[in-house]
Each structure stands twice: as structure tokens, then as C-alpha cells.
Amino acid sequence: MHIHAPIIFLLLTPFAASLPTSLLIPRQSRTTRNDLQNANTACKPFTLIFARGTTEVGNLGTVIGPPLVTALGRVLPGGANALAVQGVNYPANVAGFAVGGDRAGSRDMAGLVSGVCAESKVILAGYSQGAQLVHNAISQLPQAAANKIAAVVMFGDPKNGDALGKGADAKAKTFCNSGDLICRGQAVILAAHLTYGSDAGDAGRFVAGLVG
Template sequence: MRSFTAILSLALAATSVIAAPVDERATCSDVYVYFARGTTEVGTLGTVVGPGLKRDITVALLGRSVKFEGIDYPANLVGYLAGGDAGGARTMANSVTATAAACPNAKIVISGYSQGAQVTHLAARQLPAAIQNRINAVVTFGDPYEDTALPGVLQSRRKTFCNFGDLICQGLSVILAPHLTYGTDTPAAAAFVKSKV
């Protein structure tokens, strides 16, 4: 009877070890990038900047695990004219906050193109100083808020790409050719991110 009880105890102990939840920190990536696409772009990464930025950051950080996530938000004209989609900004801020809590050693990057840059600015303003300190780099492209400082330490961790002749960067709602060529800046953006993480 004692041997049966001992075997049963061992079996129960083994089951509890197997069923124990996995420590989230063990599954964390080294670097998290949250990116918001521009107005009317498809998917969550868009086509002008997102895919190239994902590729170039992944290559630049070869040897480190990178999770690149597009922010799911409407990216419509109404949001752009409002100064950036508030829901998208909340989603980005919440994603950063959750990652900062779950993955204390992870490096975090936030980025956006056009309206996505607006969303990035709005998200940054929603974060308390302790979470802002966890963000290693902020990269914006075709940024309508080019001349607006980011809060706290984030301004010193910022890189903005604004082409000569891009009226969006001047706060005007006119899209000209210079606004559509930021895909060529993704290698430089990736190099900047590498220098910060």
C-alpha cells in the first residue's frame, strides 16, 4: 500500500510540473518593434515603409530575436485629419506597456509612417516616464509632427525621416512624390535602431 501511495504522489508531482505555466520571460524576444502604417495603407504593415523596415531591422539585428508587430488601426483619412487615430495610439501604448511588464530585459522600438507617425507621437504621450524609459528608439517617416518634441527621454532617442518637398512633414494635407519614397530610408533607420538597442 505504501509503494502505491508513493507512486501516486510521484505521478501527481510530475503532472503538476508539466501543467505549471511557462514563465513568460523565458519566451520573450530580445527586441520588440511596434510599427503604425500610413493612411489608407493595407494590412498592418502597409507597403511604403513597414515591410522594408521589418526586413532591414531583422537583418541588422541578426543573432537576436526580433518581434515586429504592425499596429491594427483603421488608418483612414478621418484619423489623419484628427491628428492621428486615438484608438491606434492606445493600442500601441498598451502593447508597449504589456511588453515592458512581461519582458523586463527586452529592447523596445516604436515607429510609424505618415499618420502612423502621428499615432507614435500620441502613444508616446500616453506612457508614464517609467515606460518611456524602456523605449530604446523612436523612428518616424513622413512625420506631420516633425517639429513637435517627444516627451521625456524619447526626444533624445528619436530619428525622423522627412524628405525635402514632403508637405506632410510641414503639416499640410497634400501628398506629393517625396512622401512616397521612404522605403529607401529603411536601411538607415535599421542602422539607427541597431545603435540604440
């Protein structure tokens, strides 16, 4: 599925500020993780590579990135100590969303997958524009690198319904909330697009079922 022009895009920050407190996901303490870029990080059994949504802070954002990290740490064999986490460091701006996902960020995500140690199972994940990056990154990977991917989870995916390819579709799950227009082909952010933190547990269990 592709978002069609004209784009009617409501920025996350001001829109979120206007929502009732009950609809907002509490800010997590860890909005940035760079385990793969940290030379002191040893190869771990699992590696999460996550791309945040448009205008989110850090490289994990706040909506679903940190809750997903927490959920995976609870359900993966070996717990949090068995999981390396790397957010994609890309601008996450509206211009990138408008072209179907930031191009440099997509290349960087593919490069991160290729660089993961051979012994680690890769979990690829993205929210909103970050899900666009997941699609783009997989399409750019050679098959040998794509074979490292053990699970894919996407939230509020603007390309919902489009095949991932490279054998990834059989290992993928997309979360598209009722009332979320972004994953239904319309570039309009409503409250339903901002509540994917509640899906972290289900996403973690899906991943654990594939890699555990």
C-alpha cells in the first residue's frame, strides 16, 4: 500500500500534546540505543534493529520502541542480557515519509543488518515511517544478508499490504490499529496511530515464538 498525494500530515509532537493523557504512552527512559555501534558490545544471541516514526526523539522514539525492547527482554531466551539493540540514526522527518521512507536511513538499516555477527538472530522492527524503512531495507539486502532476519514486526505501516520479499513475509507481523489511517493509505495521524505501545507484549510473544 502506498500513501497518495496530496499529503495531509499532522506532526506527531503537537498532535500528541493535544491528546488526553490516557491516550499517551508514558515516556520511557531509554530513547536511544547504539549497541551495534558500540565497539565494546559483544555478539549477542539476538539483535533488534528498530526504526522510529516521524518526529520521534532519539533513535528508538517513545511510542513503541522502548516498550518493545522491554517486552523482548522479558520473553527471549536469556532475557535482556541476550539482546543487542540498535536504533536507526536517521532524520525521521516529514520529507522522508513523503518519499516512502528516508532513503539514507533505509540504506543504513540495510547496512546494520549486513553488519550483524553471524551468530545473532536479527529482529527487524519499525513504526510508521520506520516501517517504510523496514520495507526498503529488506528490498536492498542481498539474500545472504536477508537470511539473517529471524523476525519482523511493524506498527502503523504506511506500506501495509505490500510484500517484503526475500523470504521475510513468512516471519513478519504488522500491527494496524482500528482507526489508524496511516496503515490504511491515508497520510493523516489520529489517536490510534499513537497507541502502539500497548501492542509491545503481543509483538514480543510473536518474535519469541519464531526465535525461541
